[in-house]
Amino acid sequence: MATSSKEWQKLRTEDREVVERYLNEVPVKLGALAAALGVDVKISSLPLNISGQISKTPAGYEIKINRHESRQRQRFxxxxxxxxxxxxxxxIDRLGGTLTDNVLYRSGASEQIEFEANRLAAQIVMPEEALRQEYSKYGDQISEAMVDLLAEHFGVSKAAMEIRMAA
Ligand SMILES: [Zn+2]
Known part of the structure; x- marks a missing residue:
């Protein structure tokens, strides 16, 4: 099931095909997805105000995730x-090969870039079709308990789920 957002359209066809293969199973296996895309992931001791970083390396791209943050946060x-x-x-190239995101997901790239990354990230960890299926179990009633269950089901924070549901 394709997602049709603006960010989604920006994916290269070959990347989109890889990502789509991982969106049918929840919680989405992000580590396996990264590997399939050829991206190395290292859970690292980053400074406290840094959530993550992506760098171009001679071999490709490498992502570092701050090990000191919660598991749900690390996933996002x-x-x-x-x-x-x-x-x-x-x-990433234009900024010298490295983007470092602080805890607010600000990196020195433009706000637009960070907004796009957050939107696409939300669509990857909380895929539209899987979300729709979960919604249908609960009917129209959106409750606090439902948000908790959904967040747990998708392996995200309650805040991330609330933002996704409001989108
Ligand atoms: Zn970012």
């Missing part, structure tokens, strides 16, 4: 950095 950060890989490779 990985999706955010993968989004930069998927649609912002030119920006």
């Amino acid at each position: 950060t990985l999706a955010h950095e993968l989004a930069h890989f998927l649609i912002h490779r030119d920006t």
Whole structure:
């Protein structure tokens, strides 16, 4: 099931095909997705105010995720950095080969770039079709308990789920 957002359209066809293969199973296996895209992921000791980083290396691209943040947060950060890989490779190059995201997902790239990365990340960790299927189990009633269950099901924070549901 294709996602039709603006960010989604920016993916290269070959990358989009890889990503789509991983969106049918929830929680989305982000580590396996990164590997399939040829991106190395390292869980690292980064400074406290840094959530993640993506760098161009001689071999390709490498993502570092701050090991000191919660598991759900690490998942979203990985999706955010993968989004930069998927649609912002030119920006990474332009900024000298490294993008470092602080805890607010600000990196020195433009706000627009960070907005796109957050939107695409949300679509990857909370895929539209899977979300729709979960919604249908609960009917129209959106409750606090439902948000909790959905967040747990997708392996994201409650805040991330609330933002996704409002989108
Ligand atoms: Zn970013």
